[in-house]
Amino acid sequence: MSELSRRLTESADERLARLAAEAAEGPTISTAEYSKRSRRSFLTGAVAAAAGIAGFRAIQNRPLDGRTPDVLRKGYEWNEFVWETLGSQSKLAPTYALADATSIRVNGRLGLPDNYDLSTYELTVKGINDEVLETFDLEGMRTLINSFPQVDVVMEHKCIEGWSAKPRWGGAVFADFASRYADDVPSTYGYVAMETSDARYYVGVDRATMLNRQSLLATKLGAEDLSLAHGAPLRLATPHKYGIKSIKQIATIRFTNERPDDYWAERGYTYWAGF
Amino acid sequence: MKDRTSSVSPTMTSPSVPVMAADESATSHAEPHSVASFKHTRASRWMHWINFPLLTIMVWSGLRIYRADVQDPFGVGIAGWHWFNLFPEWINESLGLRRKLAKGMAFHFTFGWFFTLNGIAYAIYLARSGEWRHIVPDRRDLADVAAVVLHDLKLRKATPPQGRYNAAQKVAYSGVLFLGFTVVISGLAILSPTQLSPLTRLLGGYEFARTIHFSSTIGFLLFFVTHLLQVTRAGWSNFASMVTGYELKKDVK
Known part of the structure; x- marks a missing residue:
């Protein structure tokens, strides 16, 4: 010039x-x-x-869609479209050394009753037509999760409210769990729906994110079993969505083609909630 | 009526010659008279005024997001001794920012795209039209900034030489453009830290990218306060030029 x-x-x-x-x-x-x-x-x-x-x-003043004006809901969907097109669900998020692990706040208590009796825990796995594929009691679930290769990893957990932490999660890769049902569930399912025991907290996550090898069914935080407040005995831990999707105390896992109900998406938040 | 400003294309190589309006009969008078001289192009004016509500929405919705976390990362303190919060509760309360995170996000993530598009359009326009020459300071401008500030504070009589804008204006206008760049880049690093993980890493990680993002916002707010103050000082004719494109000059000989 x-x-x-x-x-x-x-x-x-x-x-x-x-x-x-x-x-x-x-x-x-x-x-x-x-x-x-x-x-x-x-x-x-x-x-x-x-x-x-x-x-x-x-x-x-627009009509509300999930307690958000419909045009802003379109804005959320536009963001979703941009990052999904770029393929963020299949990318790997950064991981950190075990020594860099931090503690993590207890932020969400939805769907976690005060006096929950772990011995009453039951996990139900449902197929595409809402049919029950399998149920597990606490011991059965632990045996199942332990039958998969165990992961011990530090990943960033980002809360939609702004804070972040680097917890160390232990458990199984969800994709390994899902492959157990390969004969019952067509591989084209769109979403995985998950609920707490009392069904008061529920999330839906797209298949691509769930099948990312970093999306875990966690049973451990740090080297310890999950505490009740952190989602014992089983929770989702994925670095690909805001913490609102990492549901605690999973009691139902359902494969589905329909986009499942999602607690926070019904309350004005983005459904996708990814990175 | 055709807009004259759009036909003015400053040449990049030869020194620009003032283009006088052909039908200017008033200039032949010898007595003092009023004229209006060109100041802002139509494109600059539109993008300036489009940016104003967009940035307002971004700051308003951004503060709602910022407020969602109970701890104020910009609180100032040393070794756990907390002095004050940068955005204390009463500010948020008085602005009606009571923990409406979802609403904040819905606006922020929609209007962020418009803010970014307007910024990109402006950057391209500046580069292509040659308007950047008026805004980008040269090295002597950088040295003159202090003198301009002293002059504005009435601590110094002489005004340093200036083009369309003085040295301090050039630095401020370039600076706020740079803030626009950092706020968008850091915003993307926060929005999509997996997809754009190299960018997030470049900006020092997720948490530091957040700090950059909020610091840029504080920079915008500081600019805004100064800008309002200076526009008020400069008077109506200067303000009106951002709407009309021309600045009225009274009693020119």
């Missing part, structure tokens, strides 16, 4: 001449013409401002 090189090499006097020319750039008009322009421009400005304010109000 010659203008750039001119600037770098010009003398002080040349600079003064350039600045003077820059200041004088452009036409000069009569006051009569200025008045005409002024009227027109301020009128245009007023119309544009009114349109902007009306538009902003109109957005907030």
Whole structure:
């Protein structure tokens, strides 16, 4: 760019001449013409401002879709489209050394009753037509999870509220668990629906994210078994979604083609909630 | 009526010559008279005013997101001794920002795209139209910034030489453009830290990208306050030029 090189090499006097020319750039008009322009421009400005304010109000008065104005729901879906097209579900999120693990807050208690009796725990696995494929009691579930290759990994957990932590999770890869049902569930299913024992917290996650090797059915936090507050005896741990999707105390796992209900998506949040 | 400003294309190589309107009869008078001289192109004016509500929505919705986490990362303190929060509860309360995270996100992630598009359009426009020459400071401008500030504070009489904008304006306008860049880049690093993990890593990780994002916002707010103050000081004719494109000059000889 010659203008750039001119600037770098010009003398002080040349600079003064350039600045003077820059200041004088452009036409000069009569006051009569200025008045005409002024009227027109301020009128245009007023119309544009009114349109902007009306538009902003109109957005907030749109019909709600999951407690969010439908046009903003479209905005969420646009983001989802962009990142899904770029293939973020199949990428691997960064992992960290075990020594870099941090503790993690207990943030969500939805679906976790105070006096939950672990011995009453039951895991139900359902197929595409809502049919029960298998049920497990606490010991059965633990035996099942332990039958898969065990993962011990530190990944970033990001809360939709803004904080993040690097917990160390232990458990099985969900994809390994899912392959157990390969004969019963067509590989084209769209989502996995998961619920707590009392069904008061529930999430839906797309198949691609669930089959990412970093999406875990976790039984351990740090080197310990999960505490009740962190989702004992079984929870989802995935670095590919905000923490709202990493449901605690999973009691139902259902493969489905329909997009499942999702607790927070019904309350104004993004359904996808991915990275 | 055709907009004159769009026909003015500053040449990049030869020194620009002031283009006078052909039908300017008033200039032949010898007595003091008022004229209006060109200041802002139509494209700059539109993008400036489109940016204003977009940035307002981004800051408003962004504060809602920021507020969702109970701890204020910009609280100032040393070794666990907490002095004050940058965005204390009463500010959020008085702005009506009471923990409406979902609403904040819905607006932020939708309007962020419009904010980014407007910014990209402006950057391309600046580069292609040659308007960047008025905004990008040269090295002597950088040295003159302090002198301009002292002059504005009435601590110094002489004004350093200036083109369309003075040295401090150039630095401020370039700076706020740079903030636009950092806020979008860090925003993307937070929005999609897996897909864009190299970018997130480049910005020092997820948490540091958040710090950059919020710091940029604080930079915008500081710019905004200064900008309002200076526009108020400069007076109506200067303000109106951002709407009309021309600045009225009284009693020119």
